[in-house]
Amino acid sequence: MELNLKDKVAIVTGSAMGIGRAIALTFAEEGAKVVIADLDEEKGKAVAEEIRAKGAEALMVKTDVTKLAEANQMAKAAVDKFGAIDVLVNCAAAWRINFFMQMTEEDWDFEIAVCYRSVLNCTRAVLEHMIPRREGKIVNIGSDAGRVGEPNQPVYSGAKAGVIGFTKGLAKDVARHGILVNAVCPSMTRTEKIVGMEKMFEEQGGDAWAAYQDRMQKIVRQYPLRKLGTPQDVANMVVFLASDRANHITGQTISVNGGYAMV
Ligand SMILES: NC(=O)c1ccc[n+]([C@@H]2O[C@H](COP(=O)([O-])OP(=O)(O)OC[C@H]3O[C@@H](n4cnc5c(N)ncnc54)[C@H](O)[C@@H]3O)[C@@H](O)[C@H]2O)c1
Incomplete structure (x- = not known):
């Protein structure tokens, strides 16, 4: 199936490792130009090298996605280098596993910032560039934790439920600008x-x-x-949703989870 992603510009946050890395490499295999936006510069640069070794173009931008100013700089760097932004995948996240009563306020703020606020920051930053072009695809990586809850991850579960709600509200807001927004929820990967x-x-x-x-x-x-599941299982769904094959899908939440949660 031809995905028509050749020469499209895809930003993948949190793509220095894990699921994000698999997403970045899969975009590269489809001929897309990939922007790796991650805190970890060393690992991010290594992924950029892997992408170049596949014959595709890559740019690593060291970014703390919890900071709007850094998200704005990252989006600008993507446009300066590649001319446009076609796809944003909000994948960066981090979590601390603990019973709620043992969590500190700092734990709450950390998880809310990196799992939810980051999605707002990067989305805001790329919409500046997508809205004038009247096209774009945003794929938010949620989690089954946000759909059915995970013990010892209550704040993370809430933040990921927030990502799902944001996906739906934003999809309704930006449809008129030709921009599609969906969420993909992995389970344990x-x-x-x-x-x-x-x-x-x-x-x-x-x-x-x-x-x-x-x-x-x-x-x-x-x-x-x-x-x-494997990171590649998740990447396959993300790349499909970012492609022309998904041009009538928006505001949806799709789990890639081996049937773990059926909602
Ligand atoms: N791994 C799982 O089992 C699982 C299950 C459900 C959902 N998810 C979701 O999938 C996504 C990827 O998870 P993963 O397991 O691959 O994670 P991971 O920990 O392997 O990788 C996360 C990446 O995000 C980056 N990152 C963290 N904080 C950042 C920040 N402030 N700014 C920029 N980059 C930052 C890290 O440097 C790292 O490269 C996350 O959104 C996660 O919530 C994962």
Whole structure:
């Protein structure tokens, strides 16, 4: 299926690693020009090199997406380099796992800033450039936590529910400008962090490895497809929604989750 993404300009926040990296590489495989907007300059530059090795163009812009001024600078750098912005994927996020009563106000502010406020910042920054052109696609990475809630992640769950609500409201606001906005919700995904943790326990062996395997089996049993998704599973949906093949889809929330939550 031809996605018509060749030479389109796609900004992917949080693409120095994990799901964002897979999204950035998949855009590159489709011939898009990719802007990596991430706090981690070293890892971001490495992803830019991977993209160039695939024969596509890439720009790494060190950005703290919790700051509107930095989001504005990043969008300007994208336009200065590539002339326009066709796609924004809001993927950057971070979380702290803890029971609500053990969380501090600083924990709340951190999660709300990086999971929700960041989406507002980068969206505001790119709309400046998309609205005059009367076209654009925004894909927000939510989470099944925002749809069904996750224990020990109540503030993150709330922030991600906020991302879903924002997606719907904004989709109604900007449809008249030719801009489409959707949300993609992963559930637990086998990013390099999880693969790394698995290796660590395997090397430890003994009780630690047995306990880890037991815990993972219990988690995986909650998934009708009996496996965790990969970053590539999420990237496939994101790139589809950013393509011309999704020109009549807006304001939607789509989970990529092996059937974990059916909402
Ligand atoms: N991994 C999962 O199991 C899972 C499940 C559901 C939803 N998600 C969502 O998918 C997205 C990607 O998750 P992941 O597991 O790949 O994350 P990750 O931690 O592997 O990568 C997150 C990236 O965001 C960057 N980042 C963090 N704070 C930033 C900031 N202030 N400014 C700019 N960049 C910043 C990090 O440097 C990193 O490169 C997130 O939105 C997350 O909430 C992930």
